[in-house]
Amino acid sequence: MSSPAKIIEPRWERRKDARPGELAAAALELFIERGFAATRLDDVAKRAGVSKGTLYLYFDSKEDLFKAVIREGYVAPLAEAEQFLATFEGSSSDLICEIFRRWWVQVGATDQAGMTKLIIAEAGNFPELARFYHDEVIQRSHALLDHAIKRGIARGEFRDVGHEYSGRISCAPMVMMMLWKHSFAPCVDHQIDPEKYIATITDMLLNGLTVRESPKK
Amino acid sequence: MSSPAKIIEPRWERRKDARPGELAAAALELFIERGFAATRLDDVAKRAGVSKGTLYLYFDSKEDLFKAVIREGYVAPLAEAEQFLATFEGSSSDLICEIFRRWWVQVGATDQAGMTKLIIAEAGNFPELARFYHDEVIQRSHALLDHAIKRGIARGEFRDVGHEYSGRISCAPMVMMMLWKHSFAPCVDHQIDPEKYIATITDMLLNGLTVRESPKK
């Protein structure tokens, strides 16, 4: 006996505007989960609720899809951070603390953090992607911190530590925490407390290890 | 006119003892270069000067080969470093400088540095392997730096920055340089000068960014 109420569902819907974002979101999840090479476009399409053919309506290639994912996740937060830096008026110590705090909330704690691991892992096999990520994300992140440090030096708050590597070195502990979260953290019971970790970073970065005779308030 | 001296070279030699080591060495190079999934066993065999069939005479599977490489690779410059730390008698600042310097010479500048990238990249696919590497290498590296910092605190040279994350944070810039060397460095023209980089790390780590009124000699 067949059901009398027959609801015929359409086999698909036309949603031209929503598809790219949904596909990029699905791709981000799978890239982080499995890596770039190991992610199947069939799976990306399935997770976004479409067929693989549809994916190719909106993205030229797998690499094109990857770049779209990067642009969506990093470009906006970075631009905001640059804006924040340009208009900040407090002390440079507070500025750096605030940059780290925002970094963690906007990127480090989100899925996007996994892209860092991904790109480091696959840089050898996809140099084009690595170059893209380097220019769009890394270079600008280092420059951001470097700029904050220069500001401190100009205002007489910081020592002149040389501006070639100081931005890079300041970033390193934050990047390591992001890498940790997406590599060892899932298979080791030792977890990191982000708040305490960031507090220690800023303390060490600003004040150093060496005992000072008269600490500046 | 054909050459009268006819040297017939054998198509291959039997070298049962030498094969596994040569295959493992070739695999190490290619794993570091391309990652686990992207490494072709045909290429490993070719680099070792044999055919793929021969590889399967000595290793059960690709994964088996990978594990063999790891086992052979994690030798102990770490043990030497631990020994060095235990017997060092100078200032703690010098100790930390020396640890970084040795770290770079013995690990960072060698192929071994690529293992860090490899493990981070494949941690998701081989959690048991990641756990092993974590316990044997990472944990001990963090502990080493942490121990050096504790020594400084005990001798009144360093401030007490808390011993939960200080070792990890100190390591981060060095690890990042190793990762850089095996990910972005080959495809971006911006190179790092290790000597200058390490000098900046130690300066920042020991003295911090903030201006001090009376720096300690």
Added chain:
DNA sequence: TATCTTAATGACCGACCAGTCATTTATTGG
């Protein structure tokens, strides 16, 4: 309602590769 446009489909192709095995031949022992 009839017609048109195009979003969406999914079967298909070709390249790639881990792993197999029948065959070849270097080496050894009698």
Added chain:
DNA sequence: CCAATAAATGACTGGTCGGTCATTAAGATA
């Protein structure tokens, strides 16, 4: 010198997956 042994080969298989395209049908238009 002649088997006998086993180290080494490389063509082959089965499965996977990025990318293509002829076909289908949803939604727009009038």
